[in-house]
Amino acid sequence: HKLSNETLSSLDNAIRVPRYDRATLSPGIVHIGLGNFHRGHQAWYLHRLFDAGVDLDWAIVGAGVRAGDAAMRDRLLAQDCLTTLIELDPSGHRIEVTGSMIDFVPVEEDNGALIAQMADPAIRIVAMTVTEGGYYIAPADGAFDADHPDIQHDAANPDAPHTAFGAIIAALKARRDAGHGPFTCQSCDNLQGNGDALRQTVLGLANLSDPELGAWIEENVTFPNSMVDCIVPATGPNELALARSFGIDDAAPVTHESYRQWVIEDKFCAGRPQWERVGATITDDVHAFEAMKIRMLNAGHQVIANPGELLSIGTIAGCMADPSINALFMKLEREEIAPHVDPVPGMTPEAYIDLIETRFSNPEIIDTTRRVSFDGSSRHPGFLHPIIRDAIAKGTPIQGLALIEAIWARMCAGTREDGSVIEPNDPFWDDLTACAQEAKTRPAAWLEQEHLYGDIAENEAFVAAFTEWLDLLWSDGLRRAISRYTGA
Ligand code: NAD
Structure with missing residues (x-):
């Protein structure tokens, strides 16, 4: 069966499907960089929280700032944003369809739709996985790379940014101007001090075009550090075939190891889901x-x-x-x-x-x-x-x-x-x-x-x-x- 809300009930009984009514979910998180890792890790924690019947107003809206992300958007929208997770355990495979993502904003060069979505006061967290190399950090000294052409572009065109950081800054500006208050910016990349790195990039870029806005962000927005751990391979023909062998026609299934860890600093300026109820660790000492x-x-x-x-x-x-x-x-x-x-x-x-x-x-x-x-x-x-x-x-x-x-x-x-x-x-x-x-x-x-x-x-x-x-x-x-x- 082609994976969709409609076909969930006809899947094999051994496949775990969402225990919540997806129609009752509403968005709270925008996630930029819908690669496999996010779907195998953070989206799963939220999905299990929904299974427990709590925090149903924290569903994920997917997003991407690169042209290549449009293909993932098409694949996921065509299957109601459902994802098949296949746990690769030596004792056998376990399969689960997750439903914590409910929409995916259009992928556009000027990121207009993404900015509008993040400016919606319902969104309280903007999270991302854009790879370790995606933070415009100069290798020599770890400082913000203000000379990078992408950054120069966004500093000169703050209303039509190309980077995730430029889009975040534009959305925060709209929220400040409308009196809506900030959202938390949460990095889930494999970077030591990932929240500090994200903060450095967002403030560095904001200060290039609008220091007053930079000061407002510094004062109001939080950037929790987190440690993420789970091995999530890329999807190739083997993964597609594996999903099909369980009777699921998923255009983008995800395999992952049978271990997950997520340690999060509790610094959320606009609230957060109760991830600790499903195995995440909330701590002052990431x-x-x-x-x-x-x-x-x-x-x-x-x-x-x-x-x-x-x-x-x-x-x-x-x-x-x-x-x-x-x-x-x-x-x-x-x-x-x-x-x-x-x-x-x-x-x-x-x-x-x-x-x-x-x-x-x-x-x-x-x-x-x-x-x-x-x-x-x-x-x-x-x-x-x-x-x-x-x-x-x-x-x-x-x-x-x-x-x-x-x-x-x-x-x-x-x-x-x-x-x-x-x-x-x-x-x-x-x-x-x-x-x-x-x-x-x-x-x-x-x-x-x-x-x-x-x-x-x-x-x-x-x-x-x-x-x-x-x-x-x-x-x-x-x-x-x-x-x-x-x-x-
Ligand atoms: P992936 O290739 O499946 O997806 C990467 C996503 O990031 C895509 O949406 C891509 O468009 C986007 N992206 C890449 N470079 C970008 C940039 N410069 N700006 C904006 N978006 C960009 O990769 P993945 O497996 O999902 O891994 C993503 C990140 O997750 C890793 O780099 C790492 O920091 C973290 N992580 C991955 C694993 C794993 O096992 N896969 C484990 C721990 C942590």
Whole structure:
């Protein structure tokens, strides 16, 4: 059956469908960037809240500021904005049709319809997932990139903006002028301090064209930080076929892992749904949750993907199934990372290691080693180097941390252990490769990349450990090096 309100009742009984009457929903949230992640994560929390019979005036209106979003709008409107979610659990698939989204504004170059929708006082939250790179942050210093052509355009044309931020500012202006009060701006992107980043961009842009409005926004609008976590792959032919195999003709089904986390700072200037009733965590300290995720999950991804690449293992689940990579991951997480992570309410670092081991090992999730190894030049400094600095400062073990940096240096030499070539997989691949070649004879050269390692290169014990590991990797190979570390 073509998915629609009409056909919901004819779906197989094993498929969970909305338990609320969708006709009673009314809009409260505009979400910009209707990718798969939003539909697998935030839209699901709201849907389950509606199932519980509460907050029915917080339904989602979808939106997009890029021409490509019009195709998603067409697909979703043709199926009453319903989404099929397929949970990829090793014990079996679970299927649920969610109904928390009720409309999708037209996608237009000047964003007129989007601005009008956000100016409606019924809308109390404008949320977004526009990717980590979508916030106009200058890479060198993390400041607002006021010189970007998109930003220059919106500063000069505040009534016909191209960016989500320009549209938000135009809508806030209309609300201020009409006496309607502000809405909360909520980022759900995978960015540390995502609310702070969104605030910086919105205020930065507003101040370019209308500082008075900028001051009003600063005074009245809130930008809660949040930590989001759930692996949601893109939709391809396999996902479409999977939905059809359950008798659902959905033009845009979403698959996701059987784990979700959403930790939200309670800073909503115009109210919010009670997401905590369906599993979200509301807290004053998002930072502690972010630190646990970045140091254990994101750093852990590098710990398994870099050796996996060298051993020509295609997926993260495949890496976890390799006994030596698994042993490296477990020992490094337990002995050298966990000492630098604080527990958060409901989760110790040790329990978190077990959780991510299970998640990474899920063979249903096809997450490629190449994708996770991508962009080491920002991921190693972002995820691993702060741990190395803490370990040096506190005198805790560094052998495994030095080994993983040596494995990355070995990987950047550009060949796998079977001799095959690793295609460029970093914005700075050429520089990394040149340095990795030099490090083959003089390992310290790798750590002397000042912009990546800073003062780590001055720590003699770390340099010595790294040098020994890189020499061993080149002379005896990866498995020998790992087994010397793990003792297995
Ligand atoms: P997706 O490719 O399915 O969708 C991305 C959406 O963002 C599209 O609507 C696209 O038009 C829009 N977009 C992209 N760049 C933009 C820009 N510069 N300005 C405005 N809109 C833009 O991606 P997704 O899987 O939905 O992931 C989106 C984001 O969600 C990620 O970048 C990440 O921050 C977060 N996230 C995703 C996952 C995941 O596993 N997919 C996990 C955690 C967090």
